[in-house]
Amino acid sequence: MIAVLLSVAVGHAQPLSVRPSEAQFAGMAASARWQALLHINQGATLRGIGHSYVDDNDFFLAADGATDPVAELRASWQALRIPGSPVRCRFPARYRFLAEQLGWQAHDPLAQCHEYRQWREQMPTGQLVLVFPAAYLNSPSSMFGHTLLRLDATPDPDSVWLSQAINFGARTDGLDNSLFYIWRGLAGGYPGRFSVVPYAEKIREYAFVENRDMWEYALNLDTDELDWVIRHLWELRDINFDYYFFDENCSFRLLELVKVGRPQAPLMDDLRFAELPVNTVRALYAANLVTERRYRPSKAGELEHLADGLDARELAMARRLLADPSLADSPAFSRFAPARRHVIAQVAYQALRLRHRQGPRDSANARDGLALLRIVQRNPAPPERPLAEPPAPETGHDTQMASVGLGGQDGTGFAEFGYRLTYHDILDPLAGFLPGAGIEGLNIRLRLSEDDGLSLESLDLVNIRSLAARGAFVKPTSWFVHAGLEQAPVAGGRDLATFIQGGPGASWNWGGFRPYAFAVARAETVTGFDPDLALGGGTELGAVYLAPNLQLGASARLLYFTDDFYRLRTSVTADMPLSTDNAVRADCARDTWQGQAVNSCRVALRHYFN
Amino acid sequence: MKKLVLGAVLLGSSLSASAVAPGGPGCGWGNLLFEGSSGTGAHLLATLVNGTSGNATFGMTSGTNGCDTSGTLTYSGKSLLAMNGVLEEVAQDMAVGHGEALTALTVSMQIDPADRAHFDSVMHENFTHIFPREDVNAAEVMDNIQAVMKRDDRLARYVS
Secondary structure (H helix, E strand, C coil): CHHHHHCCCCCCCCCCCCCCCHHHHHHHHHCHHHHHHCCECCCCCCCCCCCECECCHHHCCCCCCCCCHHHHHHHHHHHHCCCCCHHHHHCHHHHHHHHHHHCCCCCCCCCCCHHHHHHHHHCCCCEEEEEEEEEECCEHHHHCCCCEEEEECCCCCCCHHHCEEEEEEEECCCCCCCHHHHHHHHHCCCEEEEEEEEHHHHHHHHHHHCCEEEEEEEECCCHHHHHHHHHHHHHCCCCCEECCCCCCCHHHHHHHHHHHHCCCCCCCCCCCCCCCHHHHHHHHHHCCCEEEEEEECCHHHHHHHHHHCCCHHHHHHHHHHHHCHHHHHCHHHHCCCHHHHHHHHHHHHHHHHHHCCCECCCHHHHHHHHHHHHHHHHCCCCCCCCCCCCCCHHHCCCCEEEEEEEEEECCEEEEEEEEEEEEECCCCCCCCCCCCEEEEEEEEEEEEECCCEEEEEEEEEEEEEECCEECCCCCCCEEEEEEEEEEEEECCEEEEEEEEEEEEEEEECECCEEEEEEEEEEEEEECCCCCCCEEEEEEEEEEEEEECCEEEEEEEEEEEECCCCEEEEEEEEEEEEEECCEEEEEEEEEEEECCEEEEEEEEEEEEEEC | CHHHHHHHHHCCCCCCCCCCCCEHHHCCHHHCCECCCCCHHHHHHHHHHCCECCCCCECCCCCCCCCECCCCCCHHHCCHHHHHCHHHHHHHHHHHCCCHHHHHHHHHCCCCHHHHHHHHHHHHHCHHHHCCCCCCCHHHHHHHHHHHHHCCCCCHHHCC
């Protein structure tokens, strides 16, 4: 196979000993493929344009290879032209590049590379797939998500459990639990590396342990293009890149890898600040690389779907069976029809696995698991109910948002202008997002008022909210954390407060209607007011209604502060999508503070963009 | 024979090594576990930067994540079972009668597509023979699968 591919030489056949001219070197080095093989920054990020992203001397044969693609090409030619050279085993893609460019004719040029050949044989070469594990339950920050690639043995494989995953992640050996390490991850303190692991491991990690839905996008790279990718992957073994959370992250690196297979694909022509996985997917669609999309529900999603098919009596039985599988022999269980018993036991089994998905398993739950599977097995299955596929992440609204609105506060009119860097709040248009999960970073609102002129109404640094619904089997704790600046009611009016607040809570899902309750703690400081730091505690009760064409919210938050004052804020919000990237939002709020109250209402147009 | 080895490999054992309990004490039906995440910091970091632990990450090194696979030729250099509970998934698929993990088993055993549905139903019918106890290990399961296949007219040819 390798020999066949290599015999397709493009240039004029040239003996290995003939040194190309400097002009030839320069021309080859400027080619898109060589630039891709060296990971030269074409301007997609601002650090080191024209230089390689690779941060590892082992990757370069020339001393200045990282900054000079021509020098690296010369050094590569020097080393790779020697038959039997071990360098050929380290750089099989570069070898292919030179052999094709210079028309090198050789029979089995990588014959000596046993380790590489053994590895190469194990790598499936049927199809490359981009995999996007979507946001997971109760972890809105996972919306920023992750992407990986998958290599299948054939297009449309029988079972992806036999496929290989190509992953790029920060290498975090010897990790302790300090928050310092998170900072290092964001700031580029860790080296990033590619890894190749069985895809089955990733299914387990994402769909099972983290309960993330997975979206799989098949790409149309052909066998020859895949050969480039796989050869180059080998070149990246144990090679370090810098890892930056915001731009040079996993999604960004995967695009580079796809470009090695198809250098002319317009994937990294624009500046890509804060590469989000969803935009990686969009970039692949825009470059006409995606042929098919598949949805793989999380285990919790599968369980929920199965449980939805049970009536209340059957659900109660499943719960009892989960607690004690020996009830299978009881008359109460035998009364159900065999097909119903099958589903009841399956629900109990999946709930058991979900409950024990982390931490050590003991023999008791292994025994219960097998007992439940036996019930499943001996009762014939009913026809399966197909699981409806939710809207895909890339069909959702764009990541940044600008808004303009009008409103009034106690009879005074104002205009408001907003900008949000990222990404989604719970009442934003729902398509493509996990219902009840919101994360906002850098959200600013300026108000122009008849009385006060221009003022900062609010600046959210971070606002994360997770309304994770409690179900029959999964009982997550909802939570929120919110920090920034906002106009708060103080003596004689409103003033800018710096605050942080948050707390745990619970939420339920009743057909799109989601009530919730939070315990709230808040610390704030307002310049010039006593005390310097006010500490408060209280509760927030509310509900949201989430439907494809309308999102509604109502809430009341009551806080008592140590300085013996209280604050009550009640609000209602309605948000209606006009199109994928436009929505209109109206809200009214009443802030009560020691018997005084401020009332305001506003309506705003919100536009999402990238 | 090759087919058999492949199938055995998928289940984290090999025929020649079946005298040695594959995976050791960290493996097997009763112990298929995920190493729990080690604290909030680790979890947050893993979420943010998708950290790799750095060991055995290029599909060539032998995996020792909780399971000892020494001396065993394994799928992609790792015991699939040892890494991610395929055995448990296969058990569920057999009980239900079909599924992706079970299909992976048939593919790796090079069972003709035309025989796969039959294989699935034979495995389903013989579930209690294949998984007789909760502490059955991968090698025993593989042996049991082969024994069942040998008794079946259509499947016997894959194990002879």
